[in-house]
Amino acid sequence: MAVTLRSLCETASYLYGMRVIAGSGGMSNIVQWVHTVEDIEVSEFLHGGELIFTTGIANRNQDWLLPFVKNLIQKQVSGLVLNIGPYITGIPKEVIDYCNKLNFPLMDIPWKTRIVDISRDFCNRIILNEREEEDISQALRNIVFFPGDAEKYIPILECHNFDSDLNCCMVAVKAEMADGSPVSKAEDRIERLIHSYKKPWGGFKVDMINYYVLSGFNPEEIEHLVSDIQALQYNHLSIKQICISVGMTAGKLSELSKNYQITSRLFVVSQKKKISPSYYDKMGMKKILLAVDNxxxxxxxxxxxxxxxxxxxxxxxxxxxxxxxxxxxxxxxxxxxxxxxxxxxxxxxxxxxxxxxxxxxxxxxxxxxxxxxxxxxxxxxx
Structure with missing residues (x-):
């Protein structure tokens, strides 16, 4: 249930006077944290996924802004917010055009808006979201590995908009990186794709494999999502290979343990046969073997x-x-x-x-x- 830039900024326009100036196509970027950066050299310490605020106080002219933006994009931050005032009096057209071209979110806030207020607000919401994610992840784990106690944990998921009456699908994904890049970058892209459907979901990791539980997704949405995830290995050079298996698409939360067994076994088959994605619903009589408990x-x-x-x-x-x-x-x-x-x-x-x-x-x-x-x-x- 990742925090996207769009969700953070939903109320920022009237609370803080924030405006989206360019790169609106990137508002689905996931925000991991918020930082204030004034010196381009400091950007070397960024991990990626941050929302950056700056007043421009460390710079003496407007020529610094485009190199600054390029550097942040290279660091794969989520967006940039400019505090318009005595140090940044305007935004050059070339900067706006560059951000639009690369779908890099560029926003501004008026000088009267205190960065400490808006950053505190955003950070608190990120922390709250992380707690919600952990609650969901732990509840899913407990249902999977302690199925006899499922009735204790389903209400927790229902508090986070899961519906126990809707179909619940499990998808196993493992990404292999090509250039030593952290796998978290691939995971962020995958979560961004899942989040775009605006339906309840959660996940957990076992033996470096991510298991995503999708609530209320219909078969067409699942296939479209899986296709987009698989395509990441062709669209992003840092991702060498992605292996995906899809469990029962018509399971229920109460059947999550069985669905995990099926999905994890199918994942083994996918890796051995080098077939990805693989779907349990399309396995024919092999479905019987995947569902055997013993x-x-x-x-x-x-x-x-x-x-x-x-x-x-x-x-x-x-x-x-x-x-x-x-x-x-x-x-x-x-x-x-x-x-x-x-x-x-x-x-x-x-x-x-x-x-x-x-x-x-x-x-x-x-x-x-x-x-x-x-x-x-x-x-x-x-």
Whole structure:
């Protein structure tokens, strides 16, 4: 439930005389904190995500402003507020044009407005929002990991506009950065995208994977959001790769623990198969495996059907597992396997006979082949 510049500034016009001068397209920027910066050298200590106030007191002419703005944009701050008065008497057109071009929010306040008042107000609202985020995150965690106590925590979420009767979807996202940039920059962009839907949401992190819980999002909105998140890896050079899995889109808050199990298992499959995004609702019969509570049952089924062949490959340096997987995926067609591997049909039949002997399974029935195919699906989950 991130604080955006737009939400901070909703009442700032009549409380503090604030005006948006340029870069209105960036008002959805997330604000992490508020700082007053007068010297361009001080900007080296910024982390990104700050809203900057300045009076221009450290500068003697208007030529400083454009380099100052460029430096702040490079530091990925959320916006700049100019205190118009004796040190900043006007805003050069080139600065306004530059901010509009890059959608960098540029605002001003009159000299009579005390920066300490407006910054205190904004900081208090950021702190309050962080507390709300923590309450939501902790409630979601408790429902996921202590499902028997879900009834204790659902009311907390309802106090933050979650509706227990609406569909609740879980989305797992992990971003990998390319140039050593902090992953928080990618997470900020993701939160900004989610926030733009103006619907209740929250999240928590497990093993470097972010789990976002979306309340009241319809399937079309979820697909559009996921598509926009996935596109970040192509639109921003600092993001090397993003992996996404989407759990049940029609779950309820009371089913959040089950949804987490499904989403996290599906995420493992997404990483192994390098398929992103992946949707539980589109997994066909694999949905049954993802929803199995007892992972030991799946391990046992896998061992009964494929462990002999896997052990043989490990001991002899063969790849009959890969051969069998291809054979099953081509619906048991020797001809298709031969065409795909550029190997004669007789050789394929020989290999197939070898596999049948190792497994002790002649694969004559549909059930025989289905058991093996299910075992390969399980292999991705365990």
């Amino acid at each position: 992972i030991e049952v799946l391990k046992s089924f896998y061992a009964e059907n494929l462990m002999k062949l896997k052990s043989y490959d490990n001991e002899n340096g063969t790849d009959y597992m890969g051969f069998l997987r291809m054979y099953l995926e081509y619906d048991g067609s020797v001809q298709k396997v031969a065409e795909e591997t550029f190997v004669h049909r007789n050789t394929i039949n020989y290999q197939l006979a070898k596999v049948k002997k190792i497994l002790g399974n002649d694969m004559k029935t549909l059930e025989d082949r289905l058991n093996l195919l299910l075992a390969f699906y399980i292999e991705m989950l365990i």
